[in-house]
Amino acid sequence: MKGNPRALLTRNGLVPREYFNREIRASWKRCFDIGLDPFGTPKLARIGHLELERLREKNDLVRRLAKIEMGNLHRQIAGSNFTIIFANNEGIILDSIVDFSTSRKEGGRISPGYIWNEGNNGTNALGLVAAIRKPVIVHGDEHYFKEHAGLTCAGAPIYGLEGETVGIIDATSGCRSRQRHTLALVGMSCVTIEKGLFRARHKNNFVFEIHNRREFLGTLQSAMLALDERGFLVEVSRQARFSLQGISLIGRIHFDEIFRTPFKEFLRRLQGGGTVDITDREGSSFAARACNYFARKETVRTAPARFPAQIKEEAIMVCEDPAVRSAMHMVKGAVKLNVPVLIRGETGTGKELMARYAHSISGRMGEFVPVNCAALPESLIESELFGYQDGSFTGAGKGGSKGLVMQARGGTLFLDEIGAMPARVQVKLLRFLDRMEIRPVGETREIRVDIQLISATNAKFTGVDSDGFRADLLYRLNTMEVRLPPLRERRDLEALFVSVAKRFGQAPVLAPEAIELLKAYNWPGNMRELKGILTRLLISCPNRKILADDVRSLLSLQNAEPTREQPKNLADHEREIILEAYERHQGNISAVSRDLGISRNKVYKKLKEARS
CATH class of the missing domain: 3.40.50.300 (P-loop containing nucleotide triphosphate hydrolases)
Known part of the structure; x- marks a missing residue:
């Protein structure tokens, strides 16, 4: 490339396409058309303290989520001399994490309150994202003003309910390389914030996520949908619109119009925990998992105290x-x-x-x-x-x-x-x-x-x-x-044993000596441990007759005088974890396998060991 792009812009009113990509050229043209001199200096415009606080309050939720991601992003690229910025949709900086290596001059200009739109600072990542609502990198001489040519900036928008920009995350460093991987990290932070906003908007609705591949559930690639209590669609994420292409998601759409599995059946299958498989009306298959179904409030209608x-x-x-x-x-x-x-x-x-x-x-x-x-x-x-x-x-x-x-x-x-x-x-x-x-x-x-x-x-x-x-x-x-x-101080342990055991259906028979051994145990885990131990006893005693030897073997007790839990080896700890998960998932082997990240065969093996 020959010639100075700033001189060409001044002489011809535009920059030849061989210099920059289309977004950068269009930004330079906008800056030139509003009278910014490419050989001049940027305007150091800054809002007052009261206006800054007003904007922070207005953007409170997205700002709080953004600050968490700013910290995560800064740690991810620690030692790379990056400064992380959160700005509102107009490019006004609300928060920044300034790297210690940043000069005082640069650090001052990227502190909260400064306005980095195109009208003040020419072509830059914050201003360009605010203008075109797309992720961008502005590298070195792509900045409109020469004063910013020593920077590389990667910025991405945070999208709101209607696809509007509700904030911008930017990572700025010295101009050494284009750092495309940085733009990917910034984009991931924005998607994480968007998912947080989605959950916050729908904490009173049923939210679930889908993906074509089960292992991608819980990641940034999963799609999220929010439904009301009757199964009607309230909102879908950007990823969901992409995943469900060809299916109408506009208007009052019911779950049954999107997926082949009836809504009530879908909820019933989710009650076991873990993931379920569903197919949309176009024939695409997905793994699905509830995001908040089991965390929603429980309604307990009470009777008057006199009854x-x-x-x-x-x-x-x-x-x-x-x-x-x-x-x-x-x-x-x-x-x-x-x-x-x-x-x-x-x-x-x-x-x-x-x-x-x-x-x-x-x-x-x-x-x-x-x-x-x-x-x-x-x-x-x-x-x-x-x-x-x-x-x-x-x-x-x-x-x-x-x-x-x-x-x-x-x-x-x-x-x-x-x-x-x-x-x-x-x-x-x-x-x-x-x-x-x-x-x-x-x-x-x-x-x-x-x-x-x-x-x-x-x-x-x-x-x-x-x-x-x-x-x-x-x-x-x-x-x-x-x-x-705590359980070790309670005098009604026998009644507790019977009460907990009855929840498994037919009550087991506890031999008197077995009860004494259980009463002598220290119970550091209290009721949760009690439920786990009784579950293991019921598994290991299919005839539901629990004898003293069964208890002694499980608790590793000696001479029928236990006062504290004996040390366990690694295999014992592993078996305990699996048995606790088995109880938590109500005997669902697949759910235990997914929860612990182990094979179904290993779950079966450990259960068999517990019974032997």
């Missing part, structure tokens, strides 16, 4: 132990007064079961809404709990979301692992408890909410702020505090 016989089965507790009876008595008094309850106890002691019992005897006709605070992404927990209004921020679902607190209105909100709640959400929860009012994101008025709040933790925080949990919030949560004893 205890109608308490739901899942809320029935074995309570022959004095400490458990005392806890149940205190909880019963607390829910009558509608005061917050904090349940403490080791993992597996039945804290959620106690919460369900409290809801059942409360007489409340609303829902029981369990929330695992440790399982919710930190970036989403606030909007998950308190909801948001339609259009309150970029990426928000149409119609908004009422949030889990509103879902529990007239019922019970159960916050499990409350100690994992982020500090900023603790402040909002404290404000809510003070007034029992919430203000969803984007709402201007407070909404009164009537709920029974129950929290649970296995942590030992005591109200000292250094524990990472606000003391003033703890004092509100533990208006009534109860403790559930």
